[in-house]
Amino acid sequence: MPTDTSAEATVFKRRESKARSYCRSFDTIFTRAQGSELTDAEGKTYIDFLSGCSSLNYGHNDTDMKVALIEHITSDGLAHGLDLHTDAKAEFLETFERHILKPRGMDHKVMFTGPTGANAVEAALKLARKATGRNNIIAFTNGFHGVTMGALATTGNAYHREGAGTTLNGVTRMPYDGFFPGDHDSADFLEAMLNDSSSGIDAPAAILLETVQGEGGLNAASPEWVKRVAALAREHGALLIIDDIQAGCGRTGGFFSFEDMGITPDIVTLAKSVSGFGLPMALMLVRPEYDLFGPAEHNGTFRGNTHAFVTARVAIEKFWSDDTFRKQTDAKARILTSALAEVAALVPGARLKGRGMMQGVDFQSGDLAADICSRAFDRGLIIETSGSEDQVVKVLAPLTTPGETFRRGLTILLDATWDAMETKKMAAE
Structure with a gap:
């Protein structure tokens, strides 16, 4: 029921x-x-x-994940286990191995880092330096890998880098x-x-990249x-470190964003949707020859979220046991491409960017992109921007x-864009 939220x-x-x-962009109180x-x-x-x-x-x-989590909680399953052996962790690892790693020919070890993507990146950078004895990391323009100090050093965005308050x-x-x-x-x-x-470049310990730069403006x-x-x-x-924190878990097609590219990264970082339910969880996948950390050399009190093991297992079994989900996602991505082409056609110079279900429109103007998102929100659509000047309106709809x-939702975005352009034309007259 509506309530007084003042x-x-x-x-x-x-x-x-x-x-x-x-x-700040979505100024309301969400309850459900x-x-x-x-x-x-x-x-x-x-x-x-x-x-x-x-x-x-x-x-x-998701109903199936919710039921499994509630059952785990009500049966007094562990809520927190550091990195102890637990039944929930074993079931997750077996499921991840069977449905994700083995079908893709990946023999990577799974390391549970702290629960954020940035912590997985920190672990990857540390491990690469330990494995090679080198310090330098090659990262790329517009890359975004987190805002903790090591990850922030590899991040290109000037606004976030200034928040460090020191050299990176x-x-x-x-x-x-x-x-x-x-x-x-x-x-x-x-x-x-x-x-x-x-050239002045020190021999690199690692090359770090996203195959689609989510925060960087959907550069694919x-x-x-x-x-x-x-x-x-x-x-x-x-x-080679692939940061699949935003582009992975089906967002760009396959479970991994790189799996159709004919490469095998030495390290892969995963977070965000890996738990399936929005619970904090991050992984570092590492080829066995580089699994060199000693016990607790990279640790954290919340390395491995037991509740997330439960929901992640269900997510993998439900969506990744065969190729049905990927085919559905690919079909939806084609609908997205077509709809965004209509949006871009309303704005001179606008262009499509991204891949799979990680696409958007570069409007060449942060002010215009923000105006479109604001108008969309008024109409009942939550959508945000990305890019160096926040000029890209980015669609990250649930794959389901x-x-x-x-x-x-795509019609709302189209109408918001048309309305923004009409208002702009009237102001210029």
Whole structure:
């Protein structure tokens, strides 16, 4: 039932830190979530095209995961176990091995890091340096890997880097695929720099990249570019780290974003939707020859979320035991591409970006993109921006969104864009 939320709204402004972010764009109090929709305290329902920034690829409160979690809790299953052996962890590992790793020919060991994606990246950087005895990490323009100090050093975004309050070292920045205008291949530049002993680049411990840069503006690397970078890493004795925290778990097609590219990363970082239910959980997958950390050398009190093991197992069994879910996601991605082409056609210079169910429109203007998202929210759609100037409107709908709901959300985005452009034209007259 609708309630008076004035007191609740006041407490956020009075007591919560100014670091709060998403709530500034979506200024209401949410009280319920199911599938691809959120409901606020006034009873208004919103279609969710944000999905916890891709932490809810399977939607809110999936029934099967919820039942399994409730059963675990009510039967006094462990709520917290450090890295003890537990039945929930064993069942998750066996399921992950059977349905994810073995079908893809991956023999990687699974390390449970602290519960955030940034902590998985921290572990990956530390391990690469330990394995190679080198310090330098090659990362790319517009990459986003987290805001803890090591991960932040590899992150390109100036706003977040300024938050460090100190120097960020140990990283060499290289141009991502498509960074140069025209037909210039940035892999050629990387190769030349690595091959020239006077380029000033120290021999790298690792090359770190996202195959689709989520926060960087949905820049999608081509398979050919990724394969060249992988080959250069191998040639120069560096580990290849793929950050699949946002682009993985089905967001770009396969469970991993790279699995159709003909590469095998040395290290893969996963978080966000790996728990399936929005519970904090992060993994580092590492090839056995680089599984070099000693006991608790990279630790954390919450390394391995027992409740997340339960829901993650159900998610994998439900969505990844065969190729049905991927085929459904691929079909939905084609609908998304077509709908976004209509949106982009309304704005001169706008263009589509991204891949799979991680696509959006670059409007070339952060102000316009923000206006479109605001108008969409007023109409009942939650959608956000990304990119160096927040100029890209990014669709991160749950992969399980029903077709009718998905199309309705895309129609809202189209109408919001049309309305924003009409208002802009009227203001110019």
